[in-house]
Amino acid sequence: xxxxxSPLVAMRAALALLLLAAGVPARGSxxxxxxxxxxxxxxxxxxxxxxxxxxxxxxxxxxxxxxLGAIGAVAPxxxxxxxxxxxxxxxxxxxxxxxxxxxxxxxxxAKCYLPGVPRATYLPHPFQIVQSDTDVLIVYQFAGAVRxxxxxxxxxxxxxxxxxxxxxxxxxxxxVVDVTGLNxxxxxxxxxxxxxxxxxxxxxxxxxANHVRYEATIEDPAVFSRPWTIRMPLYRRLEPDARLxxxxxxxxxxxxxxxxxxxxxxx
Amino acid sequence: MVLLAATGSTGAIAHHxxxxxxxxxxxxxxxxxxxxxxxxxxxxxxxxEVTAADGSKETWMIEGGSPNQLLRKGFxxxxxxxxxxxxxxxxxxxxxxxxxxxxxxxxxxxxxxFFETTPIPEPSR
Amino acid sequence: xxRLALLATTLLSAAAACFAAAPLPYQAPRTSxxxxxxxxxxxxxxxxxxxxxxxxxxxxVYTAAxxxxxxxxRAVVETTTVVTDVHYETADFGxxxxxxxxxxxxxxxxxxQPANGRMPPLRPDxxxxxxxxxxxxxxxxxxxxxxxxxxxxCLLWAHEGPPLRPVGYNTLVRIAQSPGxxxxxTEMVHDARVIPIAKSRPDFGGLPRWQGNSWGHWxxxxxxxxxxxxxxxxxxxxxxxxxxxxxxxxxxxxxxGPKTVRYEFLVSDPTLWDVSWGGEFPMEITDDPLLEYACxxxxxxxxxxxxxxxxxxxxxxxxR
Numbered sequence: 001x002x003x004x005x006s007p008l009v010a011m012r013a014a015l016a017l018l019l020l021a022a023g024v025p026a027r028g029s030x031x032x033x034x035x036x037x038x039x040x041x042x043x044x045x046x047x048x049x050x051x052x053x054x055x056x057x058x059x060x061x062x063x064x065x066x067x068l069g070a071i072g073a074v075a076p077x078x079x080x081x082x083x084x085x086x087x088x089x090x091x092x093x094x095x096x097x098x099x100x101x102x103x104x105x106x107x108x109x110a111k112c113y114l115p116g117v118p119r120a121t122y123l124p125h126p127f128q129i130v131q132s133d134t135d136v137l138i139v140y141q142f143a144g145a146v147r148x149x150x151x152x153x154x155x156x157x158x159x160x161x162x163x164x165x166x167x168x169x170x171x172x173x174x175x176v177v178d179v180t181g182l183n184x185x186x187x188x189x190x191x192x193x194x195x196x197x198x199x200x201x202x203x204x205x206x207x208x209a210n211h212v213r214y215e216a217t218i219e220d221p222a223v224f225s226r227p228w229t230i231r232m233p234l235y236r237r238l239e240p241d242a243r244l245x246x247x248x249x250x251x252x253x254x255x256x257x258x259x260x261x262x263x264x265x266x267x
Numbered sequence: 268m269v270l271l272a273a274t275g276s277t278g279a280i281a282h283h284x285x286x287x288x289x290x291x292x293x294x295x296x297x298x299x300x301x302x303x304x305x306x307x308x309x310x311x312x313x314x315x316e317v318t319a320a321d322g323s324k325e326t327w328m329i330e331g332g333s334p335n336q337l338l339r340k341g342f343x344x345x346x347x348x349x350x351x352x353x354x355x356x357x358x359x360x361x362x363x364x365x366x367x368x369x370x371x372x373x374x375x376x377x378x379x380x381f382f383e384t385t386p387i388p389e390p391s392r
Numbered sequence: 393x394x395r396l397a398l399l400a401t402t403l404l405s406a407a408a409a410c411f412a413a414a415p416l417p418y419q420a421p422r423t424s425x426x427x428x429x430x431x432x433x434x435x436x437x438x439x440x441x442x443x444x445x446x447x448x449x450x451x452x453v454y455t456a457a458x459x460x461x462x463x464x465x466r467a468v469v470e471t472t473t474v475v476t477d478v479h480y481e482t483a484d485f486g487x488x489x490x491x492x493x494x495x496x497x498x499x500x501x502x503x504x505q506p507a508n509g510r511m512p513p514l515r516p517d518x519x520x521x522x523x524x525x526x527x528x529x530x531x532x533x534x535x536x537x538x539x540x541x542x543x544x545x546c547l548l549w550a551h552e553g554p555p556l557r558p559v560g561y562n563t564l565v566r567i568a569q570s571p572g573x574x575x576x577x578t579e580m581v582h583d584a585r586v587i588p589i590a591k592s593r594p595d596f597g598g599l600p601r602w603q604g605n606s607w608g609h610w611x612x613x614x615x616x617x618x619x620x621x622x623x624x625x626x627x628x629x630x631x632x633x634x635x636x637x638x639x640x641x642x643x644x645x646x647x648x649g650p651k652t653v654r655y656e657f658l659v660s661d662p663t664l665w666d667v668s669w670g671g672e673f674p675m676e677i678t679d680d681p682l683l684e685y686a687c688x689x690x691x692x693x694x695x696x697x698x699x700x701x702x703x704x705x706x707x708x709x710x711x712r
Contacts, residue, residue, distance in 0.1 A: 035424030042570045113689050128586055130570045132431055133424050137568040137575060139584045146577060146584045148566070148682070158338050159306050161684035241594070244586055246601050250547050250688050251538070258537035261698035263705070284544055287534065288697040289478045307690035308580075309546065311485070330693070332485030335562045335579065339680045340486055358478045361700030369480050381484050 031173070031206040034133065039173050039206045041129045041136075044237040044244065047214075050077030051122040052109075054190040055230060056085055064104035064189075074189070080122075082229040086192060092223040099191030108186050111257055112249035114145045114162035116185040117200050118216035118230065126237050128244050136168060136175070141244045149177055157181025160196055175204040187218075195222045210236040289330075289368045293359035298375070299327060301351045306334040306344055313369070315353060329355055329369040337381060353380065420613055420647035425571040427589070428613045430647055433682045434565045434675035436558040436655070437494045439467035442671075444501030444509025451500055452509065459498035466490055469560040487561040495652075495676045502557060503671040505658070511630050511669055518633065518664045526632040534701040537694055544694055546687035548602050548626060552578050554585075554619045554641040555657030558673060564682045565675060567645070567653075574608055574615060580685045587617055596621060604641065617643040628659065636663035642670075651677040 032040040050058075057079030063072030088096060099106060109115060115123055125141040136149040149168035157165030157180050164182035168175055179200040186193045198220035205213045212234040219227040299315025311331040316324055334342065352375040360366040372380040420428040439462075444451075454462065467489035469482075482488050501509035514522055532539045542548045551559035559580065566584075568575040577584040587606045588594060596605040604622035608615050619641040624634040639661035646654045658670035 042572075114684075114686055128573075130568045130573060130575050130586070132569045135431060135568060137566075137584075139575065139586055143688075144583050146582050158681070159334070159344055159683065162686050162689055163684060241597075243588070245599070248547060248583075248602055250545060254537045254545070258695055258698060261695055261702060262536040263534070263702070284540070284693060284697045285479050288693060288700050290700075291478050305690070308685045309687050309691060310480075310693060312692070331480045332482055332487050333562060333685070334485070335683045335685060336486035336492065338683055357480075360696060362696070362703040364696075364699075366696065368478060371481060372484060379484060381486065 030209045032209060034131065036133060038170050039175070040131065041175065041204060041206065041212065042131050044126050044128050044242045045212065045234045046124075046126040046237055047122045047232055048235055049080060049122065049232055050075045051080045051230065051232060052119070052124060052188055053077060055079065055081050055188050055192055056190075057081075058190070064107075080230045080232050082231060087225045087228050089223060089225050096191050096193060099186060099193055101191075103189060103191055105256065107189055107191075109189060110253065112143050112253040113185070114143055115140075116162055116182050117147070117164050117166075117179045118202065118218070119185065119187055120145055120147075120163070121202075121214060121216070121234070122232060125247060126242070126244055139244060141247045143247065143249055149175075164200070173205060175202075177202040177204070193223070194218055194220045197222045204234075207233070210238065285368065288360060289358040290361045291358055293361075294357070295359050295367050296354075296356050297327075298352055298354050301347060301349055301353060302326065303349070304344065304347050306338070308333050308335065313347070313353070313372070315355070325365055327355075328366045329353075329357065329372070330367070331369050331372065342381070347380075417613075418647060418649050423569060423571075427569060427610060428615075428647055429569070430574070430615065430645055430653055431567050431569045432651075432677045433680070434567065434653065435493065435495060435563060435678040435680070436556070436565060436673055436675045437489055437492050437563050438497055438502075438558050438673060439463075439465050439489060439494055440497050440499050440502055440558075440673065441468050442502045442557060443511060444503065446508075446510065448500050448509070450507045450509075452504055452507075454498045454500060456498075463494075463496070463498075464490075467494075467560070482561070489558075489560055489563075492561075493678075495674050497674055499673075501671070502673050503669060505670045506667060509671075512665045512667050514631060514664055515666055518631065522632040529632065534698065537698065540694060540697070542626070544697075546581060546691050546694075548583065549578075549580055550629065552581070552583055552603065553657075554603060554606065554617070554622075554643055555659060555670075556643070556655060562683075562685060564678065564680070566682050574617075579682050581687045582685055593618065593620075600624065602626060614644050614646040617645070619643070628661070628664065631664055633664075635661045638662055639664075648674070 034040045053074045054077060058074070058077055060076040061074045063074055065072045104110065109123070120127065120140050120142065123140070123142045127138055127140040130137040130139060134151060136151060138147045138149065140146070145163055147163050147166050149166045151168050154167040160181045160183050162183050162185070164179040166177050166179050168177040170176070179202065182196065182198055182200065184194065184196045198218055201217045203215040207213055213231070214234050215229055215231045217227050217229045218224070297317050299317035301313060302316050303314035305312040311334045313329045313331065315327045315329060317327050318324055354373040354375065355367065355369050357367040357370040374380055420430070423429055469489060483491065486492070503509045503511065506512055513519070529539070537545060543550065549559070551557045556565060556576070556578065562579045564579040566577045572589050574587045574589065575584050576587065583603065585603055585606055587608045589609060590607050591609065593607055600621045600623040602623050602625065604619035606617050606619040608617040620639065622635050622639055627634050642658045644656040648654050653675050654672060655675055656670065656672040658668050660668035
């Protein structure tokens with residue numbers, strides 16, 4: 001006969017899950033706090049999922065570069081999109097499909113373009129949240145991308161940019177960041193994309209000292225029929241010497257982008 | 268207006284990228300209507316629709332400076348409306364493409380596009 | 393006895409005068425974790441040249457009268473372009489230093505060491521290596537994207553340092569702080585140096601970085617940053633060869649007022665120079681926002697330059 005868990009353990013687990021779903025830190029959690037009483041999000045963080053391959057649920061498939069064999073293959077993922085599928089407008093799907101077909105040369109990640117929001121969060125690279133008493137800065141290892149989150153003195157984006165314009169505020173223990181002024185960009189390696197009219201609302205809610213619940217809602221009436229949300233845990237990098245290193249990938253993208261302009265000697 | 272004809276040059280390429288990108292012997296001087304403004308770095312680009320003498324229309328890309336200081340002084344992406352007529356004096360790309368560095372950018376009334384500057388001396392070689 | 397009393401009074405008056413004359417150094421507010429507050433977006437825009445004009449010799453600071461005359465003098469911009477070159481007019485875009493507010497600075501140069509405010513010469517052996525490297529580089533200057541300078545490739549700009557220096561336009565610096573870290577970044581090109589605060593140099597695993605491995609500690613109100621391990625892909629000022637294993641940059645940031653800091657730097661490398669060189673400049677908080685300068689993403693100039701050179705070669709029959 002299978003051993004059964006005590007009902008009390010099951011109830012506690014259910015409660016924790018309920019609280020997690022509601023965005024409330026589990027009771028008795030050890031979320032560090034700043035002097036002002038807000039959650040202290042300082043540290044080096046990274047996701048542990050396949051969202052950057054494809055936000056939607058997907059099986060493993062051949063990669064864009066066959067000569068990389070299994071190393072270049074698309075890892076399978078259960079998906080991070082609430083509701084499963086991204087709600088594209090029918091008129092917007094051909095662009096997604098064209099992106100996917102040409103991803104080897106057209107994926108902005110391959111060209112080392114700044115990844116924008118929310119893709120910067122779930123690239124396979126760590127990022128560091130630098131939170132003072134008043135300001136929040138997020139530094140990403142990929143391409144040295146940086147975002148300053150204005151926690152006061154909110155204003156509109158004066159210009160469009162790759163990493164957007166971020167206005168942040170606390171709602172209880174959740175850091176809510178409104179991002180506007182984003183350039184059109186891809187959302188993953190499978191050609192999912194959004195336009196320059198998109199607005200992204202991020203929510204960072206610490207669960208305990210080493211986990212943050214991350215959500216991003218994307219609103220873009222030019223591409224999608226309604227706003228849609230992705231959700232994933234952020235994990236603290238726990239190695240004692242965890243730190244960002246250089247990934248100035250421009251030098252890795254130059255052959256892809258400019259190799260055809262190399263000087264060839266006359267015969 | 269008039270597109271000045273290019274003359275050949277066998278001058279040595281200076282070790283300087285602007286002189287390598289654009290040709291001092293291919294001066295351009297024309298008017299065009301703004302069709303796109305790229306407020307980007309390291310250089311901004313203004314795309315113009317230029318009507319040649321024979322009535323045909325061409326699209327030119329004009330290279331300018333970083334827009335960041337303009338943005339800090341209050342310029343926005345809507346400050347240069349599509350359709351604005353600009354006068355451009357500059358130098359065409361060495362590879363013959365319809366691309367030029369805008370030495371001076373003026374509005375149709377002769378006013379400087381962004382800031383009034385002191386008169387520019389003739390280029391020396 | 394009266395002489396002694398007179399002497400005592402004189403000494404006391406002199407002491408009182410000393411204390412009255414010496415202003416107390418600025419006491420910066422503290423972060424909640426106890427570090428002096430230096431965070432903010434700063435400008436270091438200036439008309440002070442990096443190197444001192446030779447005719448000024450060892451004169452490090454202008455007198456008040458001299459500074460009053462020259463504080464609005466035109467800046468000499470360090471750039472490879474000249475205004476009469478094939479180039480857009482920088483002033484048309486507000487990119488001349490004189491078109492933006494400058495930070496008060498009565499110095500004659502940013503360099504203060506050596507005493508003449510000018511770069512020391514490279515060691516003869518280093519100069520020979522550097523000249524040879526430069527000649528090789530110029531032979532292949534336009535062969536490929538990878539042969540172009542780091543700046544044109546949007547990889548790293550010289551003013552990003554370390555050490556930092558004013559750069560003529562978009563010359564903004566962001567300082568961010570958190571418990572255990574200080575972050576320095578310049579607007580161009582958005583590279584953020586995340587600097588751990590530690591009691592001694594952390595183990596960086598022997599790995600170089602584009603901007604070196606930095607760590608900092610506070611000495612009173614001064615943040616002292618030491619950087620070693622600058623990558624061999626980067627050449628320091630005045631050299632076409634990189635630093636050696638003992639190359640080091642020391643930076644010091646000290647708050648001097650509610651909106652100002654003093655930035656000091658010292659560069660040393662026994663394989664390149666027989667003496668260290670260094671200097672300082674003030675930075676002032678600006679209300680202007682630091683904007684994204686993405687560079688690589690808009691770098692049409694690099695492929696256009698290569699395309700132009702390839703066309704010229706074709707015209708001369710030098711390539712297929």
